[in-house]
Amino acid sequence: MSEYVARFFIGGIAVSLFAMTGDVLRPKSFAGLFGAAPSVALATLGLAVIHHDASYVSIQAKSMAWGALALICYSWAVCQVLMRLRWRALAATIACLALWIVVAFSLEWLSGAMS
Amino acid sequence: MRPKLSLGALKEGRWYEYVVRFVLGGIATVVTGLISSRWGPSIGGLFLALPAIFCASATLVEKHEMRRKHEAGLSGRRRGEEAAALDAAGAALGGFGLLAFAVTFSFLVERNVAVAFAASFVAWATFAMTAWWAWQAAGSGAKVRSTSAERP
Numbered sequence: 541m542s543e544y545v546a547r548f549f550i551g552g553i554a555v556s557l558f559a560m561t562g563d564v565l566r567p568k569s570f571a572g573l574f575g576a577a578p579s580v581a582l583a584t585l586g587l588a589v590i591h592h593d594a595s596y597v598s599i600q601a602k603s604m605a606w607g608a609l610a611l612i613c614y615s616w617a618v619c620q621v622l623m624r625l626r627w628r629a630l631a632a633t634i635a636c637l638a639l640w641i642v643v644a645f646s647l648e649w650l651s652g653a654m655s
Numbered sequence: 656m657r658p659k660l661s662l663g664a665l666k667e668g669r670w671y672e673y674v675v676r677f678v679l680g681g682i683a684t685v686v687t688g689l690i691s692s693r694w695g696p697s698i699g700g701l702f703l704a705l706p707a708i709f710c711a712s713a714t715l716v717e718k719h720e721m722r723r724k725h726e727a728g729l730s731g732r733r734r735g736e737e738a739a740a741l742d743a744a745g746a747a748l749g750g751f752g753l754l755a756f757a758v759t760f761s762f763l764v765e766r767n768v769a770v771a772f773a774a775s776f777v778a779w780a781t782f783a784m785t786a787w788w789a790w791q792a793a794g795s796g797a798k799v800r801s802t803s804a805e806r807p
Contacts, residue, residue, distance in 0.1 A: 544685050551684020552677040555708050559676045563664050568716065568738050569790070569799075570658040572745015573783045575712050578756045578775070581703040583684045585760065586772075588691075594765040596696050601761035603700025608754035611704045615747035618713065622740040623799060629717040629739040633710040644701045652697075 543587070551583040576611055603648060610644035656791060667719050676711055683707045704753055709746055716742045737799070744799055748790055752783025 562574030581604060588597045617639050621632040683705065691699025720738040724731025756779035763771035 544688065547684045547688050548681035552681035555680025555683070556673060556677045559680075559708065559712060560665065560673075562712070563668065564660055564662050566659050566661050566664075567656050568741040569745040569748070570787055571716075572742040573749035573752065573787055575706075575709045575742060575746035576704075576749030576753050576783070578703075578753055578779055579680060579708070580683045580687060580705070581753075581756065582772075582776075583680075584687050584691075584699075584703055585764075587688070588696075589764070589768050592696075594768065598761045598764050599696040600691065600700035600703065601757050601764060603697045604703040605754055605757035605761065607701040607704030608750055608757050610701075611706055611753060612747050612750035614706055615709070615743050615750055618709075619740045619743035619747065619799065622736050622743060626736060629713040629736070630710065632739075633706070633713050633743075637706070637710075640706060644704070648697065648701055
């Protein structure tokens with residue numbers, strides 16, 4: 541239980557710090573880089589190296605690479621939906637999560653099938 | 656366009672917006688840990704790049720831009736959408752940095768944990784910023800703004 545409380549606070553602090561850094565940067569597209577900062581990753585991998593061996597953490601990071609590729613597709617899709625379909629930001633970001641899930645799990649499945 | 660600091664932007668945020676991001680960040684980290692425990696590091700690792708926080712960030716960017724325009728007596732909806740679209744374009748470029756972070760970390764963590772963290776962080780910043788500079792040099796930022804402005 542205490543591990544999850546620590547996770548909550550470390551993750552919350554990491555995300556808030558990156559988000560506040562993005563808030564004070566201009567232009568908007570540069571600030572957006574911090575929307576894809578490794579905030580949750582730093583907190584999670586930092587705790588994982590304490591509780592697990594290095595090979596476990598390495599597997600997590602390899603899968604994270606597929607998640608990052610899915611994030612690139614997701615963010616590009618959100619940008620297009622906002623520009624062309626005039627959706628509101630909340631609707632666009634939530635709807636495109638389906639794309640992230642499909643791309644991330646497809647890449648993970650493909651990498652497993654090829655290895 | 657050169658990146659610059661605008662500390663006044665912190666005053667635009669409401670206190671509850673910071674609380675929302677803190678809580679979402681905490682929940683995302685806890686859920687990632689639970690997924691890794693239940694389904695293993697392969698599936699858990701995917702969620703290290705889940706854009707859960709991005710939903711809140713893009714919505715806040717849109718809201719702040721609209722609020723600024725409302726104060727000037729304008730609707731601000733188009734400017735809000737444009738600001739959120741530029742934020743999303745930046746996140747797509749930042750995704751290249753996140754990819755570099757993950758690849759670097761996975762290669763180095765079994766050799767030296769401290770070096771893995773430091774090198775991965777440097778890789779993230781280098782790849783994200785290089786992608787942004789290349790995007791700017793290609794004039795794509797202006798394209799996002801003009802596409803947004805062309806709509807009926």
